[in-house]
Amino acid sequence: MRAHSPFRNVAAVMYREYKIRITSFTWLFYDLALPAFYLLLFGIGLNTAFTGGVAVGGAVISYNAFFLAGVLSMAGFGIAINTSYGFFVDRDNGIFYEFLTYPMTRGEFLFGKILFSLCITTVQSAITVAIGVAVLRVQISLPLLPLLFLANAVCTAGWFFCLSIFALRIRRNDLYNTVINVAYFVLMFASSIFFPLDNSPAWLKILAGANPLTWHTDILRYLSVGTGEANTVLLQCAAYAVFAVAVFIGGVRALRASA
Amino acid sequence: MPQREHAIHISDLVKVYNSGGTDEVRALDDFSLTVERGHITGLLGPNGAGKSTLLKILTTLLPKTSGSAHIMGFDVEKQALDVRRSICLVLQQNAVEQYLTVEDNFETFGRFHGLSKSERRERGDRVIHAFGLEAERRQKAIDLSGGYKRRVQVAKVFMIDAPVIFLDEATTGMDPINKRATIDAVAEEARRGRTILLTTHLLDEAEELCDSIVFIDKGRKILEGDLFTIKALARNIVDVSVTYETLTPDIRDAVERIPARKREVQHSTVLLTIDSATASPHAVLGTLLDLGPTLAFEVRGATLEDVFMQVLGKEKP
Numbered sequence: 306m307r308a309h310s311p312f313r314n315v316a317a318v319m320y321r322e323y324k325i326r327i328t329s330f331t332w333l334f335y336d337l338a339l340p341a342f343y344l345l346l347f348g349i350g351l352n353t354a355f356t357g358g359v360a361v362g363g364a365v366i367s368y369n370a371f372f373l374a375g376v377l378s379m380a381g382f383g384i385a386i387n388t389s390y391g392f393f394v395d396r397d398n399g400i401f402y403e404f405l406t407y408p409m410t411r412g413e414f415l416f417g418k419i420l421f422s423l424c425i426t427t428v429q430s431a432i433t434v435a436i437g438v439a440v441l442r443v444q445i446s447l448p449l450l451p452l453l454f455l456a457n458a459v460c461t462a463g464w465f466f467c468l469s470i471f472a473l474r475i476r477r478n479d480l481y482n483t484v485i486n487v488a489y490f491v492l493m494f495a496s497s498i499f500f501p502l503d504n505s506p507a508w509l510k511i512l513a514g515a516n517p518l519t520w521h522t523d524i525l526r527y528l529s530v531g532t533g534e535a536n537t538v539l540l541q542c543a544a545y546a547v548f549a550v551a552v553f554i555g556g557v558r559a560l561r562a563s564a
Numbered sequence: 565m566p567q568r569e570h571a572i573h574i575s576d577l578v579k580v581y582n583s584g585g586t587d588e589v590r591a592l593d594d595f596s597l598t599v600e601r602g603h604i605t606g607l608l609g610p611n612g613a614g615k616s617t618l619l620k621i622l623t624t625l626l627p628k629t630s631g632s633a634h635i636m637g638f639d640v641e642k643q644a645l646d647v648r649r650s651i652c653l654v655l656q657q658n659a660v661e662q663y664l665t666v667e668d669n670f671e672t673f674g675r676f677h678g679l680s681k682s683e684r685r686e687r688g689d690r691v692i693h694a695f696g697l698e699a700e701r702r703q704k705a706i707d708l709s710g711g712y713k714r715r716v717q718v719a720k721v722f723m724i725d726a727p728v729i730f731l732d733e734a735t736t737g738m739d740p741i742n743k744r745a746t747i748d749a750v751a752e753e754a755r756r757g758r759t760i761l762l763t764t765h766l767l768d769e770a771e772e773l774c775d776s777i778v779f780i781d782k783g784r785k786i787l788e789g790d791l792f793t794i795k796a797l798a799r800n801i802v803d804v805s806v807t808y809e810t811l812t813p814d815i816r817d818a819v820e821r822i823p824a825r826k827r828e829v830q831h832s833t834v835l836l837t838i839d840s841a842t843a844s845p846h847a848v849l850g851t852l853l854d855l856g857p858t859l860a861f862e863v864r865g866a867t868l869e870d871v872f873m874q875v876l877g878k879e880k881p
């Protein structure tokens with residue numbers, strides 16, 4: 306028997322995801338370039354609507370600058386949805402069950418999938434930020450750029466684990482679709498993605514404050530355009546870390562129970 | 565205690581689906597079995613007997629309800645990773661990478677099993693050749709017909725050296741030529757010392773391949789033994805078949821009147837299964853030959869199918 310190598314197993318999972326992804330131009334476009342288009346279309350439209358800029362925590366910045374972090378977190382969430390959706394595709398192909406008998410642990414399987422998503426997220430973040438800077442003239446903090454990419458990658462991983470629990474437990478494609486669509490809509494609306502929460506009604510502030518997508522977006526916003534209180538953002542980092550660990554454990558459990 | 569020399573050791577295994585519910589199913593019921601290394605064991609039983617359930621538990625896909633199961637001495641639940649490192653399988657349902665080409669299916673599979681680059685290439689080529697997939701090697705699996713997909717899935721297990729192979733109805737959906745290629749490949753792997761547990765409801769396939777046969781019904785082991793022992797159980801059973809030049813209605817009527825355990829008519833061939841304890845095969849053959857001009861006749865001993873009928877009191881599983 307060959308020695309067990311977690312590194313080789315994770316690499317094999319990533320290679321497989323890569324091979325599948327490059328077979329389809331549409332997937333590559335959705336994963337890599339769509340958010341940049343989103344930023345351009347939404348940004349240009351809403352930037353003219355908010356000519357005076359938007360006020361966030363005392364500072365006033367252009368809507369484009371504000372929306373950049375929103376696009377990044379939204380796109381990370383989108384990648385997590387696509388990756389979790391892969392469980393259904395694999396299950397329909399039957400290959401999912403065969404995977405579970407390959408010589409690797411459930412953790413290695415999940416980790417390989419997530420690591421691949423993180424690579425995609427990072428390339429996508431780089432493209433989106435480049436468009437934001439070059440076309441929309443958003444001023445971002447260059448020294449914090451690596452941290453921005455890292456934060457988006459880690460937060461995307463959190464969403465993937467979270468969605469995996471639902472994908473693996475729900476088992477039914479159509480039902481999962483419905484649940485995810487509703488959750489996506491509610492989570493995005495009750496967050497700081499599209500508008501600052503400063504002037505929102507109290508109930509929305511409370512709802513958004515407990516929403517991990519708000520933490521995700523606020524962390525990215527702090528790292529990209531520098532809005533927000535350092536202490537608040539640190540607290541949001543801690544909250545997101547707890548959320549991510551909890552959903553990771555939940556995800557591995559769901560995978561173990563899924564055969 | 566399971567011994568290292570046993571490839572598979574199963575003891576009082578129980579699996580209950582939907583436990584406590586109104587739709588509770590006892591899919592495995594105190595099932596025990598030991599398989600020696602290098603043996604081919606056939607698990608035979610009608611649909612719903614519990615064959616797939618057993619294979620899923622042995623391949624770490626499904627948790628058991630109680631009892632124990634070991635593969636190469638490793639506990640299927642407590643040492644799942646060691647078990648996975650000792651096995652490969654063909655699931656009953658299709659399992660291919662739809663979006664990848666045939667050769668990439670083998671490439672990714674080889675990576676998951678830790679084959680080196682040269683091994684992946686060499687073994688990928690070997691199975692592509694053995695399973696007649698040369699012309700399809702660059703096609704995506706999603707564009708292949710069901711039979712070809714099945715070939716890709718089955719071919720994968722012959723790329724790696726895991727000591728224990730599980731085949732769940734592996735030849736289902738294959739044409740006779742590939743069925744033959746699969747059977748030959750399985751036999752060759754066993755000669756090289758690999759242990760094979762296969763399920764089938766094709767008795768002739770089991771009869772040709774297996775060192776030992778296990779009959780399972782309603783989750784219980786009904787019977788176990790080597791081919792000769794099992795067949796001896798039906799030693800009184802004899803199949804007599806006669807092919808007529810033309811099967812006239814008169815011949816048909818006459819055949820209906822001959823006492824037999826089973827009567828089958830296909831085109832112009834009549835097959836009677838009789839119990840030699842109560843009727844003489846020679847007399848039956850003589851009667852059949854007297855009914856009209858014939859092209860061929862045959863008398864042979866029990867097949868596994870006959871044993872199955874004898875033991876379960878049922879038609880072909």
Ligand SMILES: Nc1ncnc2c1ncn2[C@@H]1O[C@H](COP(=O)(O)OP(=O)(O)O)[C@@H](O)[C@H]1O
Pocket residue numbers: 581582589590591609610611612613614615616617618
């Ligand atoms: N996931 C499941 N949930 C509930 N019952 C199941 C499930 N899988 C199989 N069964 C039931 O368990 C029994 C054995 O099924 P199976 O192992 O697939 O038999 P076989 O492979 O011999 O045809 C059948 O009665 C089947 O309906």
Ligand SMILES: [Mg+2]
Pocket residue numbers: 615616617656732
């Ligand atoms: Mg079955």
